[in-house]
Every structure is written in C-alpha cells, then in structure tokens.
Amino acid sequence: MENILKKSNIFVLEDDPDISKFLNIFLSDYFNKVIVKTDNRFNYSDLDNADIFLLDVEIPFDSGYEVCKRIKMVYPNKPVVFLTAHSQLDDKIKGLELGDDFIPKPFEPLELIARLKNLLKDKYGDLVYLDGIIVDKRAHLIVDSVTGNRIPLSETENKIFFYLFDNMNISLSREQIINHVWGVEGRSRQENSLNVYINSVRNKVDIKGKLIQTIYGYGYKLTDQKE
Known part of the structure; x- marks a missing residue:
C-alpha cells in the first residue's frame, strides 16, 4: 500500500x-x-x-x-x-x-x-478503513477504529459481513446472500433469519447506519463510506 x-x-x-x-x-x-x-x-x-x-x-x-x-x-x-x-x-x-x-x-x-x-x-x-471500523481482510476480523478493540461476530454474522465486503458497492439480492451463507437448500427457511442477522451485524459494526444499505424489495449493499 x-x-x-x-x-x-x-x-x-x-x-x-x-x-x-x-x-x-x-x-x-x-x-x-x-x-x-x-x-x-x-x-x-x-x-x-x-x-x-x-x-x-x-x-x-x-x-x-x-x-x-x-x-x-x-x-x-x-x-x-x-x-x-x-x-x-x-x-x-x-x-x-x-x-x-x-x-x-x-x-x-x-x-x-x-x-x-x-x-x-x-x-x-491488510486493513481497509470504513466508517467507524477497520476491516482486516487477511484475518477476516473487524476492529473498532477508535478503541482498536476487535468487534466479535458470530460465524454466520462473519459470513454475511464479508460476503457484502467482498462485493463492496454491489447490490446483493437476499437470495444471493442466503445461498452463500446457508446454501440453496436453506433458502426457504432462512428468509426471516437473514433479517435477524443483518440487524445484528448492523448493531455491531454500523452504529451510524451508513455502511449497510437496504435495497428495498431486493437485498443489501455494503458501501465504502470513509471516516
């Protein structure tokens, strides 16, 4: 860099x-x-x-x-x-x-x-600075940019966040995210679960509500907002 x-x-x-x-x-x-x-x-x-x-x-x-x-x-x-x-x-x-x-x-x-x-x-x-957080691409972890402390994510939360992160600024459908996280067979039973997990990820890494955007009627997108 x-x-x-x-x-x-x-x-x-x-x-x-x-x-x-x-x-x-x-x-x-x-x-x-x-x-x-x-x-x-x-x-x-x-x-x-x-x-x-x-x-x-x-x-x-x-x-x-x-x-x-x-x-x-x-x-x-x-x-x-x-x-x-x-x-x-x-x-x-x-x-x-x-x-x-x-x-x-x-x-x-x-x-x-x-x-x-x-x-x-x-x-x-190997870090990327976003709004309020630092993303370690190699270690697949997220750090609070002010305190330097790691933000703990569950395995599923981590999969969702880094799928969005790896497709920065691209709108991903709910179906794409569910297929990536749970597989095609999980599509029908994970619709509600995705909402819960997205909200949980937002509460941990997107307090200001700027990073993870909802594409209404379609899905979600992670934007490269800088501090």
Missing part, C-alpha cells in the same frame, strides 16, 4: 520548538493529518483518530514513556515510535519494550518516514 501514509494520521509529542515546527511541516507532506503537541497538556481524545504516535521522551510535566503507557492501555494495537536524544542502550531497550521503534536524535528525515511507513504497513497493510 504505497499510499498508506496519505491515509494515516500521526500524533507527535515534541517539546523542542524548532524540531516540532520542522516535524509539523515535513510530516504534513506525507501524512493525511499531523497533530503536534509540545507537552502533556492535551486531551486524550486527541489521540482517537491517530494511527501512529511519535513521542519525545523528555517533555514538560511528564515523560514520553508514561504517555506511551497510557496510549497502549487504550490503543494497544496502535504503533508508538520514540524520537529522542536519549540513545543509551538502557533507553533503547526501555523504548522498544514499551513502544514499537526507537529513533535517536539527530535523525535522518527520510529514514524516519521509511520506519513510520514500515510500521504502518505491518499494522495496517
């Missing part, structure tokens, strides 16, 4: 005014959105839409390590990179234990981009 950076938002915590200004300008050429803070006086809701975090260790009123711990408690699957002048072995080990990568200052900007890109590919390379 060569454009994975342009689809991603990065949160930067850096107290040095020159470096923070540089990172804001430089990263904006690569990322969809860059949020830069210079100390720990920010709302943690600012982190909800970030896909990756770049943290200095020495920041006013706190440390990057402590911020990382709080990030990982809420968003355990989102990558955290330390960018710091602390380059001793103990610092590197601590940074790698808490986060996902450790880059000492001074740093090469293009190397930073390459590392961030690799981390995003590792974490999100």
